Amino acid sequence: MHPITAVENEYSLWTRDPEDGMLAACARLGIGVVAYSPLGRGFLGGSIRASDDLVAHDARREHPRFQGENLTRNLRLLAMLEQLAQARGCTAAQLALAWLLTRGPYVLPIPGTKHVPYLEQNIAAADVQLSADDLAQLDAAFPAGAAAGARYGRSGMHFLGREVDTSSRGDEH
Numbered sequence: 001m002h003p004i005t006a007v008e009n010e011y012s013l014w015t016r017d018p019e020d021g022m023l024a025a026c027a028r029l030g031i032g033v034v035a036y037s038p039l040g041r042g043f044l045g046g047s048i049r050a051s052d053d054l055v056a057h058d059a060r061r062e063h064p065r066f067q068g069e070n071l072t073r074n075l076r077l078l079a080m081l082e083q084l085a086q087a088r089g090c091t092a093a094q095l096a097l098a099w100l101l102t103r104g105p106y107v108l109p110i111p112g113t114k115h116v117p118y119l120e121q122n123i124a125a126a127d128v129q130l131s132a133d134d135l136a137q138l139d140a141a142f143p144a145g146a147a148a149g150a151r152y153g154r155s156g157m158h159f160l161g162r163e164v165d166t167s168s169r170g171d172e173h
């Protein structure tokens with residue numbers, strides 16, 4: 001047997017599946033959580049407002065959360081995040097990352113970027129201080145299942161061992 005030091009899982013305001021027991025188990029066992037896609041595949045950064053904002057061969061075009069009515073509903077969530085971020089003097093991405101940093105000292109978000117200014121913004125998220133009221137507002141705005149559409153299309157969700165109606169509102173539980 002080999003000790004597990006870290007588990008990598010998708011985790012963000014948009015995808016809160018690890019809260020269904022995995023986070024508590026990792027905390028109890030001293031296992032780190034590496035949160036990939038902490039900005040919801042870039043969506044929580046605010047640069048995606050329409051399917052046309054994604055290049056022709058972008059895989060996100062196939063993800064239900066970036067399509068049709070799901071995208072419209074998710075843009076409402078993004079608007080709430082942007083409003084909360086503006087009130088705190090930070091970007092939506094910084095607020096989303098700051099929220100993740102409050103999930104526990106063993107949770108490490110790994111946002112990806114190709115641009116230095118975004119890297120600098122992401123690093124600055126560590127300086128965003130959130131009050132209990134801020135956290136309550138974020139949790140109210142983004143409860144588990146708030147994102148419209150599944151994380152992946154049908155084949156991707158099947159790979160994760162989950163069968164879903166990828167056109168439905170809510171996450172993949």
